[in-house]
Amino acid sequence: MKTLARYLSLYAAMWRNSVTREMSFKLNFVLWIVVELLWFALQLVFMSVLYSHTDSIAGWSKWEVVMLVGCANFIQQLFTAFFLTNLTDISEHIRTGKLDFMLLLPVNTRFLVSLRKVDLGSYINSACALAVMAYAAWRLDFTPTAVQAAGFAVMALAGLTVHYSLMFLLVTTSFWTVRAQGVVYGYYNLFNIARLPDSAFPRGAFKAFFTFGLPMLLVSNVPVKVLLGKLGSPWELALLAGMAGACLGVSELVWRWSLRHYTSASS
Amino acid sequence: MTKYLHVLSIGVQNTLVYRLNFLFRAAFGLVPLMGTLYVWRAIYAGKADGAQIGAYTLSGMVSYYLLVNFVDALTAVAEDDWQIAADIKDGNISQFLLKPIDYLAYRLCLYLSGRAIYTSVALVPVAVFTYFLRADFTWPTDAGTAGLFLLSVLMAGLIQFFLAYTLALLAFWVLDVSTFIFIQFAFEYLASGHLFPLDLLPAWLAQMLKLTPYPYLCWFPVSVYLGRVTGPELWTGLAIQAAWVAAGYALARHVWARGIRKYSAVGG
Numbered sequence: 001m002k003t004l005a006r007y008l009s010l011y012a013a014m015w016r017n018s019v020t021r022e023m024s025f026k027l028n029f030v031l032w033i034v035v036e037l038l039w040f041a042l043q044l045v046f047m048s049v050l051y052s053h054t055d056s057i058a059g060w061s062k063w064e065v066v067m068l069v070g071c072a073n074f075i076q077q078l079f080t081a082f083f084l085t086n087l088t089d090i091s092e093h094i095r096t097g098k099l100d101f102m103l104l105l106p107v108n109t110r111f112l113v114s115l116r117k118v119d120l121g122s123y124i125n126s127a128c129a130l131a132v133m134a135y136a137a138w139r140l141d142f143t144p145t146a147v148q149a150a151g152f153a154v155m156a157l158a159g160l161t162v163h164y165s166l167m168f169l170l171v172t173t174s175f176w177t178v179r180a181q182g183v184v185y186g187y188y189n190l191f192n193i194a195r196l197p198d199s200a201f202p203r204g205a206f207k208a209f210f211t212f213g214l215p216m217l218l219v220s221n222v223p224v225k226v227l228l229g230k231l232g233s234p235w236e237l238a239l240l241a242g243m244a245g246a247c248l249g250v251s252e253l254v255w256r257w258s259l260r261h262y263t264s265a266s267s
Numbered sequence: 268m269t270k271y272l273h274v275l276s277i278g279v280q281n282t283l284v285y286r287l288n289f290l291f292r293a294a295f296g297l298v299p300l301m302g303t304l305y306v307w308r309a310i311y312a313g314k315a316d317g318a319q320i321g322a323y324t325l326s327g328m329v330s331y332y333l334l335v336n337f338v339d340a341l342t343a344v345a346e347d348d349w350q351i352a353a354d355i356k357d358g359n360i361s362q363f364l365l366k367p368i369d370y371l372a373y374r375l376c377l378y379l380s381g382r383a384i385y386t387s388v389a390l391v392p393v394a395v396f397t398y399f400l401r402a403d404f405t406w407p408t409d410a411g412t413a414g415l416f417l418l419s420v421l422m423a424g425l426i427q428f429f430l431a432y433t434l435a436l437l438a439f440w441v442l443d444v445s446t447f448i449f450i451q452f453a454f455e456y457l458a459s460g461h462l463f464p465l466d467l468l469p470a471w472l473a474q475m476l477k478l479t480p481y482p483y484l485c486w487f488p489v490s491v492y493l494g495r496v497t498g499p500e501l502w503t504g505l506a507i508q509a510a511w512v513a514a515g516y517a518l519a520r521h522v523w524a525r526g527i528r529k530y531s532a533v534g535g
Contacts, residue, residue: 025443028443028446031446031450032446034446034450035446035449035450035453038449038450038453038454039453042453042456042457042462045457045462046462046463049463049467049468050306050310050463052467053310053320053321053467054310054313054314054320056313057306057309057310057313058309058312058313185292185295186291186292186295189295189296189298189299190298192298192299192302193298193299193301193302196302196303196305196306197306197309199309200305200306200308200309201302201305202305202308206301206305
């Protein structure tokens with residue numbers, strides 16, 4: 001309990017730092033929100049163009065897919081709010097030797113490198129994504145039960161864990177490759193398929209890989225399916241939860257192993 | 268002229284360093300493309316055999332996206348805009364003002380050599396991917412169409428370059444151009460037909476977009492390849508595209524001339 005309180009107060013301090021930092025570039029702050037909202041709108045336009053030529057895609061109606069795109073964006077924005085900049089900075093910390101100082105601090109290093117900076121604009125963007133989901137629910141004439149809403153929250157958290165763990169795992173490779181820029185770009189491509197309905201993908205290597213390998217087809221599909229009561233079987237819940245746990249576990253193992261073999265770059 | 272040949276060769280050598288990076292980039296880029304194609308297949312599966320959407324059959328649609336990917340590899344600006352903005356911000360352009368070398372021509376050489384290397388590397392995964400989809404991939408009807416397609420791609424590349432160049436020159440006035448670049452890119456992604464063929468939009472909207480240079484970056488060359496624009500429409504299209512190249516060049520020169528007056532060589 002005491003440790004938890006200590007880490008919470010640490011996180012609060014990092015929050016205050018981030019707010020101060022971001023507010024020194026106000027216009028930039030607003031423009032970045034605009035950029036993200038534009039890309040979100042673009043995905044919605046794409047879907048509405050698709051649905052102007054068809055009524056259903058692999059069993060998903062228009063507003064169900066809007067909900068899916070909203071959910072994918074919600075999770076992606078939360079990921080950005082908490083983790084993204086921190087994870088991309090890790091290779092910089094390694095290259096410049098800053099990591100050495102962090103290793104010496106009396107806190108868990110993974111906590112520190114994962115949550116140091118907070119991306120405030122992304123909170124606003126994730127709220128917008130939730131608003132789009134709420135609008136889609138209204139168009140569907142749908143009100144979730146408390147159980148459905150709770151299921152959605154838990155599964156969205158599992159989805160967030162998957163994104164965080166996989167990206168963390170990928171940047172840990174910068175202990176050896178030094179540059180992680182390509183990794184970030186590569187992962188962004190994966191976000192793209194997370195917002196597509198999983199039933200559009202035929203059984204095969206592609207679907208298997210993005211379900212059991214990098215579970216992109218689960219991260220936002222399962223939360224929306226719980227919410228809308230569209231689940232094929234309750235096993236899908238267990239699958240996403242299990243994959244989230246597995247990804248987190250593997251990323252922790254690789255992180256520890258990498259640290260043990262870390263010999264510092266400079267400093 | 269020889270000095271620009273040197274720039275070209277330096278550009279080639281510099282970008283060759285990143286060949287592995289390019290390979291990953293091109294291969295990763297295929298993942299969203301595959302996702303989009305699966306969704307289109309699911310849509311066509313819900314319709315009668317040989318059904319058309321916006322006058323595209325399933326094969327036509329698959330070919331469209333493959334060609335977009337191809338045009339993108341040939342023409343997209345990779346790092347050029349960031350580098351130009353950084354050159355201005357860091358004062359690196361001062362040296363170009365002193366030397367008998369034209370900055371626009373210099374950047375154009377770097378862009379061309381970068382694209383040449385990127386395309387030759389990206390061709391590997393793209394060709395493998397296309398091979399798997401060969402059943403749905405259409406070849407140009409004749410050599411003339413193929414030639415006009417390449418001409419159109421070349422002009423698309425020039426418009427793309429002038430656009431990126433002009434946008435990067437905003438660095439003369441603002442501290443951080445990246446948001447402007449991303450906002451522009453979002454519009455381009457939609458209006459150039461990158462996300463979906465513009466023929467799927469309501470006719471009035473597609474007509475309106477065609478008044479902007481965007482469709483000539485991607486949708487137009489691809490349509491030339493697929494034989495969807497023919498006859499007088501083809502020739503007027505090419506003429507309009509050439510006009511946009513000229514306009515882009517004029518704009519780039521004009522903005523540079525204005526910017527250089529404001530330039531104060533910080534740090535250089």
